[in-house]
Structures are given as structure tokens and as C-alpha cells.
Amino acid sequence: MANKFLIYVEQRDGNIKKSSFEALKKGSDLAKTMNAEIEAVIIGNEVNNLENIGGYGVNKITHLKNAELLNYSVSAYCELFVKFAEESDANYILLANTSMGKDLAPALAIKLNCALVVDCTAIEIQNGNLIATKPVYAGKAITVVETNTPKSIFTLRPNVFTIGQPSEDKADVTVKNIDSVNLSNKVIKVTKAEGKLDVAEANIIVSGGRGLKAAENFKMIEELAAQLGAATGASRAAVDAGWRPHSDQVGQTGKTVSPNLYIAVGISGAIQHLAGMQSSKFIVAINKDKDAPIFGVADYGIAGDAFEVVPALIEELKK
Amino acid sequence: MKIVVCVNHVPDTATRVNISSNQKTIDSSGVTYVVNPYDEFAIEEALKTKEAIGGEVFAISLGNEANKETLRKVLAMGVDEAILLKTDDNLDSLSVAKALAEEIKNQNAELVFMGKQSVDYDNAVMGQLVAAILGYNIVSTATSFNLSGNKIVAEREIEGGKETIETTIPAIITAQKGLNEPRYASLKGIMAAKKKVIEEKIVQSSRNFVNVIEMQKPPKKAAGKIVGVDASAVPELVRLLKEEAKVI
Numbered sequence: 001m002a003n004k005f006l007i008y009v010e011q012r013d014g015n016i017k018k019s020s021f022e023a024l025k026k027g028s029d030l031a032k033t034m035n036a037e038i039e040a041v042i043i044g045n046e047v048n049n050l051e052n053i054g055g056y057g058v059n060k061i062t063h064l065k066n067a068e069l070l071n072y073s074v075s076a077y078c079e080l081f082v083k084f085a086e087e088s089d090a091n092y093i094l095l096a097n098t099s100m101g102k103d104l105a106p107a108l109a110i111k112l113n114c115a116l117v118v119d120c121t122a123i124e125i126q127n128g129n130l131i132a133t134k135p136v137y138a139g140k141a142i143t144v145v146e147t148n149t150p151k152s153i154f155t156l157r158p159n160v161f162t163i164g165q166p167s168e169d170k171a172d173v174t175v176k177n178i179d180s181v182n183l184s185n186k187v188i189k190v191t192k193a194e195g196k197l198d199v200a201e202a203n204i205i206v207s208g209g210r211g212l213k214a215a216e217n218f219k220m221i222e223e224l225a226a227q228l229g230a231a232t233g234a235s236r237a238a239v240d241a242g243w244r245p246h247s248d249q250v251g252q253t254g255k256t257v258s259p260n261l262y263i264a265v266g267i268s269g270a271i272q273h274l275a276g277m278q279s280s281k282f283i284v285a286i287n288k289d290k291d292a293p294i295f296g297v298a299d300y301g302i303a304g305d306a307f308e309v310v311p312a313l314i315e316e317l318k319k
Numbered sequence: 320m321k322i323v324v325c326v327n328h329v330p331d332t333a334t335r336v337n338i339s340s341n342q343k344t345i346d347s348s349g350v351t352y353v354v355n356p357y358d359e360f361a362i363e364e365a366l367k368t369k370e371a372i373g374g375e376v377f378a379i380s381l382g383n384e385a386n387k388e389t390l391r392k393v394l395a396m397g398v399d400e401a402i403l404l405k406t407d408d409n410l411d412s413l414s415v416a417k418a419l420a421e422e423i424k425n426q427n428a429e430l431v432f433m434g435k436q437s438v439d440y441d442n443a444v445m446g447q448l449v450a451a452i453l454g455y456n457i458v459s460t461a462t463s464f465n466l467s468g469n470k471i472v473a474e475r476e477i478e479g480g481k482e483t484i485e486t487t488i489p490a491i492i493t494a495q496k497g498l499n500e501p502r503y504a505s506l507k508g509i510m511a512a513k514k515k516v517i518e519e520k521i522v523q524s525s526r527n528f529v530n531v532i533e534m535q536k537p538p539k540k541a542a543g544k545i546v547g548v549d550a551s552a553v554p555e556l557v558r559l560l561k562e563e564a565k566v567i
Contacts, residue, residue: 106444116413116529119442140336184456190482311550317567
């Protein structure tokens with residue numbers, strides 16, 4: 001059977017997510033090597049610059065469109081995605097491992113009764129099949145897995161797969177107007193944390209821990225993050241103390257992250273925290289205790305007082 | 320109403336992980352197992368719902384004999400009945416979902432809670448899989464839950480914010496931290512749990528769709544550089560980030 005890839009492209013507020021560009025690029029690279037067909041699908045109302053996905057090597061996309069699809073609804077989106085994927089008959093289906101991808105991929109896996117591998121950090125071709133790398137135990141161990149069903153679904157961890165510089169190619173967009181959508185599950189309100197980047201999607205994260213001593217001291221973490229265009233994160237200790245919301249928590253009972261740069265301030269490096277951030281490309285630790293385990297995973301460290309080092313760092317970056 | 324809560328028996332997050340000699344699973348010797356942390360929020364929400372509208376809470380856990388330890392803890396928290404879906408096999412998520420769905424159907428439960436993710440395999444898709452099998456509504460990663468009649472209003476966490484969802488039972492809710500504050504088992508609960516019978520059902524073995532070729536430890540990072548011990552090291556740190564790491 002000839003191989004065919006289907007990439008699910010995710011939009012929020014009409015904008016394509018960066019993690020979907022990563023899935024498109026990875027999918028098109030794999031399809032090229034396997035000499036396979038590739039297409040993409042997007043669900044939503046108006047979407048900006050959809051033809052630009054051509055720059056990531058996928059030149060065919062179907063836009064399933066209806067005004068009621070403005071906001072994500074698990075019932076509506078799953079129904080449309082599953083139907084499209086069945087008709088597409090692709091045998092490799094790729095999605096970003098986002099809150100939306102984690103709803104859609106399982107619904108399709110059940111419908112197709114096929115293999116599902118989520119949160120992949122690498123996908124390779126071996127003997128004509130896809131082999132995926134998937135961290136487990138929050139990254140304390142890594143599994144390499146294969147699938148043995150005619151079709152397979154993979155979700156890709158955001159921020160891991162590189163996209164490089166997109167080409168000028170434009171994709172052919174086919175708009176399919178959808179008559180009615182299943183809103184048995186309906187989003188009635190979306191609350192955005194004002195101007196806040198999510199740790200799971202950020203290129204740079206500045207995290208604070210117990211060493212910051214109080215909620216108000218996270219102000220300097222926020223300032224440093226703003227200076228770097230970074231998201232703010234927190235250790236479990238800081239969240240349990242009520243200083244930060246759980247959505248900021250990095251670690252085994254929070255989020256597993258892989259940014260380009262992770263700056264840990266006043267975080268000693270409990271094993272459950274290290275598990276969630278040790279796959280970051282570069283790690284900076286700022287901690288008073290030079291024997292803290294965080295220095296064991298850090299590329300660069302300053303074994304000094306965060307209350308002196310962080311303000312100096314903010315000033316230096318302003319220069 | 321009959322409420323089901325699915326619970327998993329997992330290594331404590333403070334534990335170090337070693338790979339077993341088969342290179343496909345972790346070495347469980349010397350590892351402390353606990354109730355999956357996210358499942359504690361699911362249990363609490365199930366108990367709160369029962370207290371509000373009446374009914375019974377059944378806990379289901381899939382795994383081997385050792386999972387009984389977790390089921391006892393769950394009974395001690397106030398769950399009415401516990402069922403062990405027993406298997407010694409290492410099932411993939413779809414096989415687990417199918418077994419859980421079958422038992423939920425057996426129990427005729429219209430409201431199911433479980434943790435948003437199990438901190439062993441970290442797939443975070445079990446609730447969604449079971450919901451898709453049963454045709455139930457799903458709210459994944461819920462941070463609030465309200466039931467009135469058969470109508471559910473819940474909030475779920477998404478990247479950089481929250482969605483407020485309206486749906487109806489039958490439904491599966493997967494619990495995120497922040498949903499509630501899980502209760503501790505009372506002494507009375509612990510004593511009562513000891514006397515309760517955990518029902519056992521054998522899970523028919525099925526073919527896994529995903530096979531683990533090997534499990535490894537992540538590559539160890541080379542020791543980093545301590546740039547300095549106070550603020551005077553900051554210019555050098557910034558230089559390294561700009562010129563060596565090229566990340567800012």
C-alpha cells in the first residue's frame with residue numbers, strides 16, 4: 001500500500017499554532033523520504049494566511065468551515081476530524097500534542113481501531129515503518145516504540161521538532177462549508193490569562209522556586225521573563241505554597257517542557273522537577289546552594305543569591 | 320447516580336527510575352507505589368458529587384495484585400466499592416481503555432472521573448479514549464466541575480488560559496490539579512476499608528497496537544559551567560547565552 005500522511009493543523013482565534021507548523025514540517029520531511037502523498041486539514045471559521053503552510057512542504061489543505069467552529073468544541077471538532085481522516089484514508093496521521101490534539105487523536109484512534117503514540121520527541125523511518133521516541137515517567141526514561149496496525153496516529157511534543165526557515169511556496173486551500181456541527185460539548189467562554197505565554201509552548205522559560213521565599217518576589221521573575229519574551233514557570237514547592245497557579249508548574253505533576261532556554265531561579269532541583277525540564281536545550285541555574293542538584297543538569301550556573309543576580313541580569317539584558 | 324472513578328497505581332514521583340533487565344519496563348524493585356496524584360482529585364470530585372446528589376462511587380483499577388494497595392487507599396477515602404481488572408500483561412493505552420470502558424458499561428455508570436494523566440506513561444489520553452468508545456461526552460483537564468440535573472458546566476485548562484464548557488451526562492471528566500483539595504482518609508475509613516472485599520475480574524489478553532522496542536535512561540548531560548558566585552558573573556553569563564549557546 002502506498003503511504004499517505006495527514007496532518008491536522010490547529011488554529012486558535014484564526015491563527016495557526018507554531019506546533020502545527022512543526023507537525024507539517026516533520027510530516028512533509030517523512031513523506032518526502034518515503035515518497036508518500038501528504039495532505040492537511042484544518043477546522044475553524046476564518047483562518048489567517050492558511051496558504052502559507054506550503055512553506056512547510058505541504059501544498060494541499062482542506063478547511064472545514066462554519067461560524068460555529070470559531071471556538072473549539074471537542075464534540076464538533078472530533079466528529080469532523082474523524083470523518084475527514086476516514087475519507088482521506090491516510091495511514092500516518094500527525095497532530096501536535098496540545099490540549100486539542102490530545103482530544104482529537106484518541107477519538108480517531110478508537111474510530112480507526114489503530115495505534116496511537118502520543119507526545120513523541122522523535123520519529124524516524126526504519127525498514128519502511130515509523131519508529132517513535134516517547135518519554136515516560138516525565139522524562140526519567142525514554143521508550144522507542146513501533147506500531148503494528150495498518151494506520152497509526154502520532155502526536156508531536158511542541159517545541160521539539162524544528163521548522164527552519166519556511167519557503168515561499170503556497171498551498172492549495174479547499175474550503176468545505178459545513179452545514180451543521182455537533183455542539184453536545186460547547187465552549188461558552190474562553191478565558192485567557194492576560195498576555196501570558198504558556199510554559200508548554202514557550203521558547204524560553206524563567207522559573208522560580210522555594211528560594212524566592214514569597215509570592216511577591218515572583219515580580220522579578222516576571223520582569224526577567226518579559227525582558228526575554230519568556231513564559232514564567234514555577235517549581236512544585238512554589239505552587240504548593242500558593243505563590244503561583246498550577247498552570248505554571250513544571251515537573252512530573254505539572255508540565256514537561258523542552259524550551260531552547262530554561263532559567264531556574266531558586267530551584268534546588270527535586271527529581272520530579274528535573275524530570276520535567278531536563279530535556280531543555282540550554283539550562284541556566286541561579287541558586288545560593290552550590291551543591292543543589294539543579295547544577296547537575298545546568299549548562300551555566302551562578303551559585304549566588306537570586307535577589308542580587310536576577311536584578312543584575314535584568315539590567316544587563318536591557319543594555 | 321452510580322459514579323465510577325478510575326485509579327492507577329504508579330511509582331511515587333520522588334522515585335528514581337531504573338530500567339529492568341528486559342529493557343522494556345522500569346525495574347519496580349525498591350520503588351514506592353502511590354495512588355496516581357491526579358486520580359486523587361478525581362476521587363475527591365466523585366465523592367463530593369455523591370455527597371451532593373446521592374448515589375454510589377465505584378473505583379476501578381487495572382493492573383496486577385499490587386494495585387489492591389491503591390484500591391484500599393481509595394476505599395479508605397470513602398469510595399463504596401472497588402474492582403480490580405486483573406492482568407499481569409503490560410497493556411497499551413487502547414487495550415486498557417477497552418477494558419475500562421467494558422467495566423463502566425457493566426456498571427451502567429453515567430458519570431466517570433479519572434486523573435487527566437497517569438504519571439507513569441504520561442499519555443494523558445485515557446479519559447478521551449474511554450469516552451470515544453462509550454460515546455460519552457468528555458471534559459479533559461478539568462479545573463472546575465458543576466452538575467445540575469444532567470447538565471455539566473466545567474472549566475478546562477488550555478494553553479495560556481481556560482475554556483468553560485457546557486455539556487451533559489453521560490460524561491467522563493479528567494481531573495487536573497486545582498479541581499479540588501483531596502481529602503485524607505479518616506481512621507474510621509481506613510478500618511472500614513480493611514474489611515471490604517475487592518472484586519476481581521480477569522482482563523482478557525489482547526494484542527497491543529503499540530510495542531515498546533526498548534526503554535532507556537535519557538542521555539546524561541555533561542557537567543555545566545559555574546560562571547560565578549554573585550552578580551559580577553552576570554555579564555559573562557549573558558555573553559555565553561548570546562555567543563556560545565546562541566539562545567538569546
